Amino acid sequence: MTAFNVSPIRLPNFSRRIDAAESSAVREILKVTEKPEIISFAGGLPAPEFFPSAQMAEAFHHVVSTDGARALQYSTTEGHAPLREWIAQRMQAKGIRAEADNILVTSGSQQGLDLLAKVLINAGDKVLVERPTYLAAIQAFSLYEANFITVASDDEGMDVDDAERQLRENPDIKLIYLVANFQNPSGTTLGFERRQRLLQLASQYGVRILEDDPYGELRYRGELLPPIKSLDEDGIVIYLSTFSKTITPGLRVAWLVAEPKIYSKLVIAKQATDLHTNTVSQFAVHHYLTNNDADQHITKLRGVYGERCRVMLESLAQYFPTGVRWTKPEGGMFLWVELPSHLNTSQLLPAAISAKVAFVPGAPFFANERPQNFMRLNFSNQTPERIELGIKTLAEVIAQSELRNAA
Numbered sequence: 001m002t003a004f005n006v007s008p009i010r011l012p013n014f015s016r017r018i019d020a021a022e023s024s025a026v027r028e029i030l031k032v033t034e035k036p037e038i039i040s041f042a043g044g045l046p047a048p049e050f051f052p053s054a055q056m057a058e059a060f061h062h063v064v065s066t067d068g069a070r071a072l073q074y075s076t077t078e079g080h081a082p083l084r085e086w087i088a089q090r091m092q093a094k095g096i097r098a099e100a101d102n103i104l105v106t107s108g109s110q111q112g113l114d115l116l117a118k119v120l121i122n123a124g125d126k127v128l129v130e131r132p133t134y135l136a137a138i139q140a141f142s143l144y145e146a147n148f149i150t151v152a153s154d155d156e157g158m159d160v161d162d163a164e165r166q167l168r169e170n171p172d173i174k175l176i177y178l179v180a181n182f183q184n185p186s187g188t189t190l191g192f193e194r195r196q197r198l199l200q201l202a203s204q205y206g207v208r209i210l211e212d213d214p215y216g217e218l219r220y221r222g223e224l225l226p227p228i229k230s231l232d233e234d235g236i237v238i239y240l241s242t243f244s245k246t247i248t249p250g251l252r253v254a255w256l257v258a259e260p261k262i263y264s265k266l267v268i269a270k271q272a273t274d275l276h277t278n279t280v281s282q283f284a285v286h287h288y289l290t291n292n293d294a295d296q297h298i299t300k301l302r303g304v305y306g307e308r309c310r311v312m313l314e315s316l317a318q319y320f321p322t323g324v325r326w327t328k329p330e331g332g333m334f335l336w337v338e339l340p341s342h343l344n345t346s347q348l349l350p351a352a353i354s355a356k357v358a359f360v361p362g363a364p365f366f367a368n369e370r371p372q373n374f375m376r377l378n379f380s381n382q383t384p385e386r387i388e389l390g391i392k393t394l395a396e397v398i399a400q401s402e403l404r405n406a407a
């Protein structure tokens with residue numbers, strides 16, 4: 001029973017934006033898969049057993065007890081100045097020419113996506129995204145009634161030849177959105193030449209790039225690649241990153257890097273949205289970063305997640321039927337599985353959940369046409385033992401569905 005009766009009064013319609021938006025399939029599925037008996041490869045969750053909980057408890061206690069008057073007060077929209085300094089230095093170490101004045105602290109990178117769309121997108125404006133792309137970016141841009149132009153991707157990320165064709169055919173594209181490192185959902189990484197070429201295309205066609213990089217620190221093998229932003233001489237790239245995957249997502253502390261012209265617009269948009277990011281979280285994150293060895297923590301996460309990724313890849317090779325393909329990520333939290341085209345992963349999901357294993361069907365990660373035979377698997381949130389068991393179970397569910405199809 002709900003708390004309110006359905007109102008007999010005829011109230012005005014909802015906005016066109018919200019009526020057109022779909023509720024997130026992932027969030028709906030997560031509700032079912034929260035049960036501990038289900039081996040869930042569905043969520044995009046970091047491993048909670050490796051959260052630096054004691055250090056964060058100390059950080060919150062310290063900032064509230066020694067500096068509560070500021071830590072619990074309203075603060076500036078741009079973000080806590082010492083934290084912005086710390087982030088700017090971190091960005092410089094990655095080759096990004098950013099000062100604290102270019103850093104806007106956001107309430108999660110998700111807010112960065114929303115703010116950028118708010119500042120750039122009018123109804124019907126074209127945004128170029130990969131096929132597949134991050135589902136919550138589709139959701140954020142959709143709320144501003146973006147018109148998606150999609151480009152193919154392969155094991156090396158966005159197909160830049162296809163991107164060039166789309167830019168030529170659609171000179172009014174306003175924004176290119178991509179996750180260059182260990183993409184969500186595919187786990188693939190954009191190669192170095194493609195990074196250079198995409199930037200050159202963006203400047204040739206006068207389009208901004210939104211480089212969303214929550215996973216860049218989580219590389220387990222292969223060579224480190226420079227962010228596209230570090231190659232950007234013209235100030236056309238907006239770079240997003242977050243502490244969600246390297247400290248904890250519940251803090252909701254992230255940042256964006258932008259040139260002054262768009263930065264000032266983003267600040268206005270943020271002011272209207274939430275005034276500023278949670279002050280006490282920003283103080284605590286800064287205290288944590290300056291009083292602990294954050295890099296050592298990230299190194300530990302790389303070891304744990306790298307091992308989980310390896311176990312998932314080995315289990316897929318051992319148990320999955322022939323005719324199934326999957327990506328081989330060098331970092332991040334996800335890999336992407338392609339089943340034979342006659343299989344439908346949304347239809348497979350109830351059987352998988354009955355067998356106590358869960359994944360996310362791939363369809364919502366496509367902005368326009370939605371093939372049905374993909375699934376995203378998360379490997380960061382389950383132990384190696386449960387990963388092996390879950391993949392074995394999932395392989396059986398797929399094999400049974402193939403048998404039913406054949407009958």
Ligand SMILES: Cc1ncc(COP(=O)(O)O)c(C=O)c1O
Nearest residue numbers: 044108109110134184242244254
């Ligand atoms: C590609 C991508 N962008 C943004 C986000 C949102 O991150 P945050 O927790 O900082 O809002 C995620 C989270 O999973 C993500 O995968």
